[in-house]
Amino acid sequence: xxxxLTDAEMHxxxxxxxxxxxLDLQLTRDLGADSGLSDADYDVLxxxxxxxxxxxxxxxxxxxxxxxxxxxxxxxxxxAQRGLVARGDSPDDGRGATVxxxxxxxxxxxxxxxxxxASVRRHFxxxxxxxxxxxxxxxxxxxxxxxxxATPPTPPRRRRSP
Amino acid sequence: xxxxLTDAEMHxxxxxxxxxxxLDLQLTRDLGADSGLSDADYDVLxxxxxxxxxxxxxxxxxxxxxxxxxxxxxxxxxxAQRGLVARGDSPDDGRGATVxxxxxxxxxxxxxxxxxxASVRRHFxxxxxxxxxxxxxxxxxxxxxxxxxATPPTPPRRRRSP
DNA sequence: GTAGCGTGCTTGACATGTCAAACAAACTGC
DNA sequence: GCAGTTTGTTTGACATGTCAAGCACGCTAC
Numbered sequence: 001x002x003x004x005l006t007d008a009e010m011h012x013x014x015x016x017x018x019x020x021x022x023l024d025l026q027l028t029r030d031l032g033a034d035s036g037l038s039d040a041d042y043d044v045l046x047x048x049x050x051x052x053x054x055x056x057x058x059x060x061x062x063x064x065x066x067x068x069x070x071x072x073x074x075x076x077x078x079x080a081q082r083g084l085v086a087r088g089d090s091p092d093d094g095r096g097a098t099v100x101x102x103x104x105x106x107x108x109x110x111x112x113x114x115x116x117x118a119s120v121r122r123h124f125x126x127x128x129x130x131x132x133x134x135x136x137x138x139x140x141x142x143x144x145x146x147x148x149x150a151t152p153p154t155p156p157r158r159r160r161s162p
Numbered sequence: 163x164x165x166x167l168t169d170a171e172m173h174x175x176x177x178x179x180x181x182x183x184x185l186d187l188q189l190t191r192d193l194g195a196d197s198g199l200s201d202a203d204y205d206v207l208x209x210x211x212x213x214x215x216x217x218x219x220x221x222x223x224x225x226x227x228x229x230x231x232x233x234x235x236x237x238x239x240x241x242a243q244r245g246l247v248a249r250g251d252s253p254d255d256g257r258g259a260t261v262x263x264x265x266x267x268x269x270x271x272x273x274x275x276x277x278x279x280a281s282v283r284r285h286f287x288x289x290x291x292x293x294x295x296x297x298x299x300x301x302x303x304x305x306x307x308x309x310x311x312a313t314p315p316t317p318p319r320r321r322r323s324p
Numbered sequence: 325g326t327a328g329c330g331t332g333c334t335t336g337a338c339a340t341g342t343c344a345a346a347c348a349a350a351c352t353g354c
Numbered sequence: 355g356c357a358g359t360t361t362g363t364t365t366g367a368c369a370t371g372t373c374a375a376g377c378a379c380g381c382t383a384c
Contacts, residue, residue: 002276002279002280003279003280003283004279005279005282005283005287008292008295008296008299009287009295011299012287012295012296012298012299012302013282013286013287015298015299015302015303015306016298016302018302018306019301019302019305019306019309020182020186021228022228022305022306022309022310023305023309024182026309038339038340040340040341057362058362058363059361059362059363066183066184068341068342068343069362069363069364070341070342070343070344070363070364070365071340071341071342072363073363073364073365074340074341074364074365075340075341077364078339078340090362093349093350093361093362094348094349094350095347095348095349095350095361095362095363096349096362096363097362097363097364114164117164117165117166117167118164118165120167120175121165121167123305123308123309124175124305125167125171125174125175127304127305127308128301128304128305130170132297132300132301132304133170133171133174134170134174135294135297135298135301136174136177136178136297136298136301137170137173137174137177138294139181139290139294139297139298140174140177140178140180140181141177142289142290142294143181143184143185143285143286143289143290144177144180144181144184146285146289147181147184147185147188147285148184200369200370202370202371219332220332220333221331221332221333229371230371230372230373231332231333231334232333232334232335232371232372232373232374233370233371233372234333235333235334235335236334236335236370236371237370237371239334240369240370252332255331255332255379255380256378256379256380257331257332257333257377257378257379257380258331258332258333258379259332259333259334
């Protein structure tokens with residue numbers, strides 16, 4: 001009953017997986033070498049930096065980058081120890097906590113972004129032509145539309161045996 | 163001096179990252195729910211199963227799936243404890259070790275593959291049309307050609323400050 | 325044959341991610 | 355108000371990945 005993959009489908013699937021693995025590895029390596037940041041660090045810094053006042057509720061941040069709150073809490077603890085961000089209390093909710101970019105965090109991100117964009121261009125964007133970029137954008141949109149419709153962002157994921 | 167990303171490029175880059183994150187999450191989740199396997203488990207089982215005699219030298223396996231030997235050694239230890247694979251000594255090299263699929267490992271993989279293909283179809287391949295599949299295959303090939311040419315597989319990666 | 329180096333794998337310490345439990349503040353109904 | 359639930363976050367135990375030693379065998383030159 002199983003519909004196996006055709007040759008073309010298999011080629012695309014394996015190619016995608018391999019691209020994903022190697023591209024990630026390369027970008028992560030570049031980011032670490034250039035700026036001393038991990039992907040996780042970079043994602044957090046980027047999100048916080050684009051928030052109004054360069055500060056965010058932990059829960060909002062977690063949702064926007066699709067992390068578990070637990071993961072984020074651990075990560076923020078480590079980043080705070082390194083002086084990249086600072087924890088604070090939420091003004092409007094006694095339970096709430098906020099993350100804010102420190103000056104050092106902001107400066108680090110500024111420097112990192114330049115290198116990171118260059119790295120993304122070098123290994124990814126500049127390897128593709130305009131048509132490729134358009135095609136991949138379209139493909140990602142399709143896959144994302146399916147995934148975000150099937151599995152709503154906030155509520156708990158569907159289970160096999162409830 | 164930095165060439166920032168155009169809107170189209172940025173859209174593609176963010177779309178790709180998000181697709182990667184969500185697609186992975188979904189497939190990993192399905193795999194675990196359907197078969198009790200992690201991605202790592204599945205990759206190892208697949209590779210070993212396609213080797214002649216369903217058994218492989220650890221080093222060869224590590225190279226073929228691009229893992230560190232250390233990572234593989236830990237993983238094999240855990241999988242052996244669960245009875246999915248068995249360690250053995252290499253017949254031709256006293257230092258060498260082999261991994262072989264156990265009957266349980268083979269059976270588990272057989273069952274898992276059916277569900278996994280269905281999952282890949284459902285969330286990825288079947289969301290795309292034929293043209294998309296062809297386009298993505300072409301794009302992955304381009305990126306991979308660049309990455310594997312710039313960073314040769316076996317020798318140590320290039321450094322910033324040697 | 326044996327010293328010295330290279331190779332293949334394992335191990336241990338540590339970083340990071342996940343899951344479930346713990347907590348404290350905020351709602352809700354009475 | 356105040357018991358019970360919900361919500362936002364933290365914490366701890368544990369799984370997994372990385373890096374740097376460690377170890378044992380194989381190879382080469384003498």
